[in-house]
Amino acid sequence: MKRIYLFLTVIIFLSVASSLIKAQDSIATPQAQDESKLKISGELLSDERLLLKDKNNWVWNENRLTLKFDKKITDNSKFYSEVWLRNIGLPNLTTSSDLYNKGIIDPNNLEIREAYIQLYGFLTKNLDLTIGRQRIAWGKADKLNPTDNLNPLDLEDILDFGRHRGSDAVNLNYYLNNNFSFQGIFIPFFQPANMPVGIFANALNPTMELPQGMVLKGYSDVLLMPKYNLGESAIVGGKFKGIIKGVDFSLSYVWGRDGLPFDTRNTFIPVDTLGGITINSQLSFARTHIIGADMATSIAGVGFWAEAALFIPEKDIIMTNDLSALYPLSPVPVTMDTKLLDKTKPYIKYVVGGDYNFSDGSYINFQCLHGFIHERGNDNLNDYFFLRYEKKFFNEKLKITPVGGGFIVTDWKKLKDNYAIVYMPEVSYKATDNTEIILSTVVFDGKGDNLFANLRDYNMFMFKIKYSF
Amino acid sequence: MKDSKIRITFLTALIAAGSIFSVYAQDASTILKQMDNVMFSSKDMSAKNKIILIDKSGKQEIREATVQQKGTDKRMFRFTSPASQAGISVLSLPDDIMYLYLPAFGKERRISTSAKNQNFAGTDFSYDDMESKPYSDKYTSKLLNIETNVFVLELTPKVQSDYSKIIVNINKTNYYPELMEYFDKGNTKIKEAHYTFKKVGNYWNAQEIEMSDLKKNHKTKMQMSDVKYDAGLTDDDFSVRKLKQ
Numbered sequence: 001m002k003r004i005y006l007f008l009t010v011i012i013f014l015s016v017a018s019s020l021i022k023a024q025d026s027i028a029t030p031q032a033q034d035e036s037k038l039k040i041s042g043e044l045l046s047d048e049r050l051l052l053k054d055k056n057n058w059v060w061n062e063n064r065l066t067l068k069f070d071k072k073i074t075d076n077s078k079f080y081s082e083v084w085l086r087n088i089g090l091p092n093l094t095t096s097s098d099l100y101n102k103g104i105i106d107p108n109n110l111e112i113r114e115a116y117i118q119l120y121g122f123l124t125k126n127l128d129l130t131i132g133r134q135r136i137a138w139g140k141a142d143k144l145n146p147t148d149n150l151n152p153l154d155l156e157d158i159l160d161f162g163r164h165r166g167s168d169a170v171n172l173n174y175y176l177n178n179n180f181s182f183q184g185i186f187i188p189f190f191q192p193a194n195m196p197v198g199i200f201a202n203a204l205n206p207t208m209e210l211p212q213g214m215v216l217k218g219y220s221d222v223l224l225m226p227k228y229n230l231g232e233s234a235i236v237g238g239k240f241k242g243i244i245k246g247v248d249f250s251l252s253y254v255w256g257r258d259g260l261p262f263d264t265r266n267t268f269i270p271v272d273t274l275g276g277i278t279i280n281s282q283l284s285f286a287r288t289h290i291i292g293a294d295m296a297t298s299i300a301g302v303g304f305w306a307e308a309a310l311f312i313p314e315k316d317i318i319m320t321n322d323l324s325a326l327y328p329l330s331p332v333p334v335t336m337d338t339k340l341l342d343k344t345k346p347y348i349k350y351v352v353g354g355d356y357n358f359s360d361g362s363y364i365n366f367q368c369l370h371g372f373i374h375e376r377g378n379d380n381l382n383d384y385f386f387l388r389y390e391k392k393f394f395n396e397k398l399k400i401t402p403v404g405g406g407f408i409v410t411d412w413k414k415l416k417d418n419y420a421i422v423y424m425p426e427v428s429y430k431a432t433d434n435t436e437i438i439l440s441t442v443v444f445d446g447k448g449d450n451l452f453a454n455l456r457d458y459n460m461f462m463f464k465i466k467y468s469f
Numbered sequence: 470m471k472d473s474k475i476r477i478t479f480l481t482a483l484i485a486a487g488s489i490f491s492v493y494a495q496d497a498s499t500i501l502k503q504m505d506n507v508m509f510s511s512k513d514m515s516a517k518n519k520i521i522l523i524d525k526s527g528k529q530e531i532r533e534a535t536v537q538q539k540g541t542d543k544r545m546f547r548f549t550s551p552a553s554q555a556g557i558s559v560l561s562l563p564d565d566i567m568y569l570y571l572p573a574f575g576k577e578r579r580i581s582t583s584a585k586n587q588n589f590a591g592t593d594f595s596y597d598d599m600e601s602k603p604y605s606d607k608y609t610s611k612l613l614n615i616e617t618n619v620f621v622l623e624l625t626p627k628v629q630s631d632y633s634k635i636i637v638n639i640n641k642t643n644y645y646p647e648l649m650e651y652f653d654k655g656n657t658k659i660k661e662a663h664y665t666f667k668k669v670g671n672y673w674n675a676q677e678i679e680m681s682d683l684k685k686n687h688k689t690k691m692q693m694s695d696v697k698y699d700a701g702l703t704d705d706d707f708s709v710r711k712l713k714q
Binding site: 041078118120128135137138140173175178181243246248296297298301302303305354355356357358359361395396430433434436466468469 | 522524530531532551552553555564565566574575576578579580581582583584585586587588590591592631685687704705707708709710714
């Protein structure tokens with residue numbers, strides 16, 4: 001298997017190299033030389049948020065310089081990269097020694113979001129190859145895409161729905177004609193999702209219910225990463241897409257791995273005689289088959305889309321609670337198993353939505369989603385209804401979104417105690433061609449244990465300024 | 470007897486008026502087809518587009534794009550500046566199929582045909598104005614006047630439109646439009662477009678179109694340069710594959 005992998009890598013490398021060398025000769029004219037110069041563009045974003053209550057604590061500080069490098073290598077190939085240079089977070093100083101650490105005083109980071117080479121007409125004129133770190137965005141819905149499962153989720157900012165990181169991948173697109181194409185993806189190693197930070201840090205963590213009389217005194221966990229080999233770590237995907245009678249559609253399959261870990265083993269250890277315990281957990285990432293389908297069309301001026309993904313766990317996901325340490329005299333291990341996911345009971349996440357542009361410059365967008373990004377298993381999928389109405393003024397310089405947000409239902413039978421409301425009005429103003437100022441607030445409310453109801457203490461005011469160059 | 474004379478005179482007058490009207494109507498449609506031939510006769514076209522937005526105080530904003538067109542129903546429009554819009558591309562295909570590519574999303578998005586209700590990218594042109602469908606397919610025509618240099622035609626939409634009518638002045642010698650005046654459903658003039666044509670090879674090219682929105686007191690100048698006709702663009706150049714490149 002290893003040899004085949006090596007052989008394929010060498011073949012692809014040689015083919016890419018020879019394509020580039022051959023095509024390099026074709027750049028001759030001054031215009032072609034000008035077009036092949038490295039183009040640098042980007043964006044400066046400042047994103048600041050503060051709480052609406054109490055002393056208006058600052059909760060988010062991000063200053064991001066996005067640099068995009070785009071170089072046409074030949075008529076049939078290009079290089080592209082996107083890099084983030086960021087100052088993110090607020091200084092978190094606790095001891096005097098932190099004063100010696102510039103990384104704590106002024107947290108910065110660098111992220112290579114994408115860096116790939118794209119070859120059009122690779123080996124045959126109908127085949128395109130993209131190789132390197134890349135974002136492979138699937139799905140026809142708006143930002144919330146159940147079929148978008150190749151790249152790891154980037155959950156750092158929970159309000160930036162649908163953000164993913166790039167993956168190191170080989171991406172082949174074969175075009176049967178201008179209406180139908182096949183896509184094949186190979187991602188050699190798995191990368192998990194990165195979790196929310198700052199005030200959102202615990203937003204996706206499930207609440208833990210302990211048996212009566214037990215008090216949690218400590219918690220630790222071990223993450224069981226899949227081994228970095230083809231069988232355990234690789235992700236493979238395929239998609240067939242096309243258009244028939246004005247309807248765009250695609251059918252897809254991913255042999256992937258869930259990027260959010262499951263708690264598969266909890267070992268309870270008593271630490272005192274008053275019921276105090278510590279828990280050591282093992283977390284692992286489940287192999288999953290994902291079958292997807294989506295469509296988009298326009299009927300009587302209204303845009304419609306629908307997207308669904310069927311998630312089939314490769315194995316049952318079982319959480320074992322090991323209570324043996326609490327029963328030292330028991331001759332056999334004392335464990336309790338809970339089936340988190342049953343491989344015979346696949347679950348479906350879906351989105352349906354639509355939008356419409358009015359002649360007065362206003363726009364409305366509605367989406368109904370079953371199963372948010374972090375929800376797994378038929379019993380845990382909630383319903384989300386999102387609505388956005390915006391209107392542009394002064395030749396699109398000013399955009400006001402008086403209605404923006406969602407309504408979430410976690411239990412239809414006990415609706416009044418299991419819902420959430422998110423309200424996000426926004427005003428954006430283009431101060432210059434390349435400068436945009438965005439002011440918005442987000443208000444959370446609701447009852448019950450759900451993502452947005454749990455954020456009800458974090459209503460905030462947000463200010464963003466973006467400059468593109 | 471007297472009655473029958475009156476009847477004959479009336480009938481003759483009616484037939485004569487009908488014939489004159491029919492000649493005018495026929496002439497109007499022939500003139501409009503001639504204009505379509507001048508505007509849409511090339512097999513394909515590619516050009517650079519400079520869009521100048523001018524507000525009522527005279528302040529200008531400039532956008533640049535490349536445009537490629539094949540026949541009358543395939544068009545690729547790519548913004549190259551300003552930086553905030555560079556890379557945004559719109560592909561228009563037959564049967565009102567339109568795709569938008571936003572580099573930030575990394576994928577194409579099918580857009581609803583209601584997008585045509587709004588102006589194109591903040592300009593004073595509607596999507597309808599930007600379409601390259603022959604006017605004779607979309608409008609019935611009536612000859613209103615023949616002036617020294619121009620034919621004046623009234624165009625009434627055959628299908629649903631934002632306009633109740635368009636009055637167009639067509640150059641008598643070369644059959645290109647010089648002026649179009651757009652009227653809303655209340656018959657009020659809301660926009661006007663002044664055309665400047667220049668011959669490029671065998672074709673007349675709209676080198677500049679100045680569209681004025683009379684309500685907003687706002688103007689858009691659309692200037693074409695580096696125009697190439699019949700360069701052999703294929704259907705492959707108007708595909709989602711190309712849109713994303």
